[in-house]
Amino acid sequence: MTASRVISPREPAGTVHPEGIITRYTLNERLNHWFAALTYLYCLITGLAFWSPYMYWLAAIVGGGPTARFWHPWFGLAFTVSVFLMYDMWHRDMRTTEADKQWSKDVEYYIKNEDEKLPPIGRFNHGQKIFFWLMLYGIILLLISGIGLWFVESIPWSLHWLRYLAVTIHVAAALATIGGFIIHVYMGTAMVRGGFTSIIRGEVSTAWAKTHHRLWYEQVTGDTSTKK
Amino acid sequence: MSQATLSIRQISGHAGAAPGENVERDYQVCKLIDTTTCIGCKACEVACLEWNGYTFTDTVFDNSYQTMPETAWNYWNLIKFNEHERADGSITLLMRKDQCMHCADPGCLKACPADGAIVQYTNGIVDFQQQNCIGCGYCVSGCPFDIPKFNPTTKKMFKCTLCVDRVSEGLEPACIKSCPTGCLHFGSKEDMVDLAETRAKQLRENYGIKEAGVYDPAGVGGTGVIYVLHDVNNPEAYGGLPKDPHIPWVVRFWKGPAKWIGNLAMLGGILGVTLHYLRYGPKQVVHDHDLEGEPEQDKNRQDKNNGGRP
Ligand code: HEM
Ligand code: SF4
Ligand code: SF4
DSSP: OOOOOOOOTSOOTOOOETTTTEEOOOOOHHHHHHHHEEEHHHHHHHHHHHHHHHHHHHHHHHTTTHHHHHHHHHHHHHHHHHHHHHHHHHHGGGSSHHHHHHHHTTTHHHHTTTTTGSOOOOOHOOOOOOOEEEEEHHHHHHHHHHHHTTGGGGOGGGGTTHHHHHOOOOOHHHHHHHHHHHHHHIIIIBBBTTTHHHHHOEEEEEEHHHHOHHHHHHHOOOTTTTOO | OOOOOOOSSOTTTTTSSSTTTTOOOOEEEEEEEEEETTTOOOHHHHHHHHHHHHOOOOOOOOOOOOSSSSSSTTBOOEEEEEEOOOOSSSSEEEEEEEOOOOOOOOOOHOOOOOOSSSOTTTTOOEEEEGGGGGOOOOOHHHHOOOEEEEEEETTEEEEOOOHHHTTTOOOOOOHHHOOOOOOOEEEEHHHHHHHHHHHHHHHHSSSSHHHHHHHHOGGGOBBSEOOOOOTTTTTGGGGGGOSOOOOOOOHHHHHHHHHHHHHHHHHHHHHHHHHHHEEEEEOOOOHHHHTTTOOOOTOOOOOSSSSTOO
């Protein structure tokens, strides 16, 4: 098997190649995804270190407590930028459709791997869409509360309830994103085979597209022969 | 600041008593501030700076005796001047020495995430260990008296140590030593509460100051710094002394139940996806030839499980 690439970095997502390959993610989409992943992971490791004395050792693997404290907000800002870029790239594909609503009602089949009982869906399924919006709103809350934690001394004593509010929101939003993150990583690596490769190499097979995102497959290939 | 060291019983060839002689250190120490005899001379401020090696910082003039609005990372001890209107309409100046209260139940320590950045000694002194401090500022949210202050250059938190380095050598804190009116006292918690109650009684009975009393707030388990106040029912009049201080309930929740709820939720999530994988396994890519029931062929050079790669 040759290592030569079928897809090219500049072609839009959804480009179909005669080799049975479809471009799922452009180079920019992949770069941004991994930038987001690394910055989020850094925030997660350092944040968990501050969260619990039993996880304080995590700070040691990123250079110690003071270093972790110094960089956590800056990596948080970088992650925010990345999420906003992601919004710019993907928000059109992330709108909830009628098919998504039906898909969510039938999510039980998705969980049980009985995908043939699910309605066909587009480029992203409803779970992915919910994760996208969770991260977007999550990072907005994390940003606002994080700035409060960053400069906590500048919050005057007369408004000291804001200090407590900042910590509450930051923790709640972090936990919500962590929940989504666990499922996201599981789905992308273990459960949906080919998904992990697609966000690295940018390509999927036509069969993969047809199995997991039939509407998207039909839309990009023009092949409606599988319509029920 | 320094950890407690050994105390001395005798010294050879030494004129006079040994410093720290007869001082027991297994009791709670306490500083008593009698606001009724404070004259606002700021000698304690100077002594604090001198002993701890800080220099004067710029003061702010705001048409009062107040030299600066609040304590700073390098200014741990500040007299707060408060104009107060008495019930009969006359004006008085309430003066209060503001510093860390050395709470028995310290909110700063409860909030701090860094191993060893804040310690409470058995004698009750709450002390920041700057070498372990990560500068996160959580202690600022935990303290009900707004005491910890941040040094932006070193990114470390500072506050009054109750002169732990002096006390562990059997000396009294520097501020106590400098007070010209004797309004500051230092000793065991028991003795200081006793002295404070006696003074408050004297004020009530001999001076007609009916509301005089001792400020030793139970909400934080009592404090290692206590006040005699003219009006114990109105500590707020002394500039930022809360009537019923306690560790903010949000901080308690955050450092208590929230930890367990959050940790269980995270573990539950990881456990959940693991069990799901063991029960259901990965999703398979469906190939056309599978559907048509044809024998497997290398039509599209696709791997069943790894459908993305040719
Ligand atoms: C948007 C930008 C962000 C900013 C400005 C920010 C800022 C902060 C600050 C200042 C703290 C206090 C400790 C410290 O100073 O390091 C903190 C704590 C924390 N952050 Fe962030 N953060 C951001 C994003 C995130 C993200 C993306 C996560 C992802 C999980 C996260 C998770 C946490 C956690 C778990 C804590 C510890 C809470 C605790 O101690 O209980 N933060 N953050
Ligand atoms: S700033 Fe330092 S002392 Fe204060 S909570 Fe953070 S680590 Fe602890
Ligand atoms: S007054 Fe504030 S800084 Fe001092 S011991 Fe109490 S909570 Fe800690």
